[in-house]
Amino acid sequence: MTFKPLFSLALLAGITLAGCSKDNESDAQNTSKLEVRLMDAPGDFNRVSLDVQKIEVHLKEENDPNGWQLLPFTPQALNVLEYVNGRSALLVSTDFAPGDLKEIRLILGPNNTVTTRDGEVYTLKTPSGQTSGVKLKLDKATLRQGETFQLLLDFDVAKSIVERGNWKPGNDKKERFLLKPVIRLVAQEIAGGIYGTVTPAAALPQILAIRSSITPADTFSTAADASGAYRFQGIPSGTYRVEFFPTATAPANQQAYRTATATGIVVVNNQATSVPTVKLQ
Structure with missing residues (x-):
């Protein structure tokens, strides 16, 4: 399934609020x-x-x-x-x-x-x-x-x-x-995982990992940190599509930030899969 831009952002807004808050709560409560x-x-x-x-x-x-x-x-x-x-x-x-x-x-x-x-x-x-x-x-x-x-x-x-x-x-x-x-x-x-880096980190992207190898697809969310690094952990094995959505605006003298997608990311149980660096500019 291919996300339309408006639909992706709307979905992201809902998942971001729930997903990020859950991630924070999980970290706080172990x-x-x-x-x-x-x-x-x-x-x-x-x-x-x-x-x-x-x-x-x-x-x-x-x-x-x-x-x-x-x-x-x-x-x-x-x-x-x-x-x-x-x-x-x-x-x-x-x-x-x-x-x-x-x-x-x-x-x-x-x-x-x-x-x-x-x-x-x-x-x-x-x-x-x-x-x-x-x-x-x-x-x-x-x-x-x-x-x-x-x-x-x-x-x-x-x-x-x-x-x-x-x-x-x-x-x-x-x-x-x-x-x-x-x-x-x-x-x-x-205990599978996905990790990688996105540039520029200033784009502050929210990130969705969508397990497209099952129907209906599972969706997981996270955000890149100040260095642009991100990680999904404790996710099921399968083939994923990872989507990146900048939440910040590029400075006026720079090229605008754009969304990006990495496809065919294979996750195996008990292993973390590395995704090549994704560029949003």
């Missing part, structure tokens, strides 16, 4: 970042809609009821069949205190449905034992300062939706399918 993503293994349906209401993580011992912490998540219906073949839904991305995670829990609402190949929509009944949420245990999941930790929930549609054998056409549609979520949990540290 935080890490926690991401929760959802992906799916395909099933033989047209649509599977999950009514996700809350996402929580457990920080203490297993039986401590006070160990659950609510994550910032907007309740929504997710068609999990949209997130196959490498695509994933970003459910949570938040600054988080370094430390150990014990469990993650998804709280589902009552409006879960499945659409079969013939276009019929059926309510997915959830067994009473799962009304407290779908819990997934974590083994040695530790968030470290300055790094991003990702919890990837791999939802297996084929195993999660169970058709009742005694159901017949004409019976109550709510009784045909049960939802018994089967989710594989992948927990991983994300």
Whole structure:
């Protein structure tokens, strides 16, 4: 995707305020970042809609009821069949205190449905034992300062939706399918990085790193320091486009500052990728 200049600046304004403030808060509070993503293994349906209401993580011992912490998540219906073949839904991305995670829990609402190949929509009944949420245990999941930790929930549609054998056409549609979520949990540290220098430093550029190798693209933001140096850390592996937007005006006797873009920047987990010096004049 190519940004139009007006759109890029508008996007930058919003991301700059949020991104820079978060960067400053992270530095001040020595935080890490926690991401929760959802992906799916395909099933033989047209649509599977999950009514996700809350996402929580457990920080203490297993039986401590006070160990659950609510994550910032907007309740929504997710068609999990949209997130196959490498695509994933970003459910949570938040600054988080370094430390150990014990469990993650998804709280589902009552409006879960499945659409079969013939276009019929059926309510997915959830067994009473799962009304407290779908819990997934974590083994040695530790968030470290300055790094991003990702919890990837791999939802297996084929195993999660169970058709009742005694159901017949004409019976109550709510009784045909049960939802018994089967989710594989992948927990991983994300410690890739991008760094480089931009000239002239007096342009005071804001910088976006856009991971274009996934859909929808992820966007991260930072700013160059007084020497023109910049660094993104704790970002996922993938191919990035890095965009530079001057925030200062060049002196009257100099050429105007311009925007610039570096493409094809490949980030590998646990490595920092150097970008050649970018000139804004």
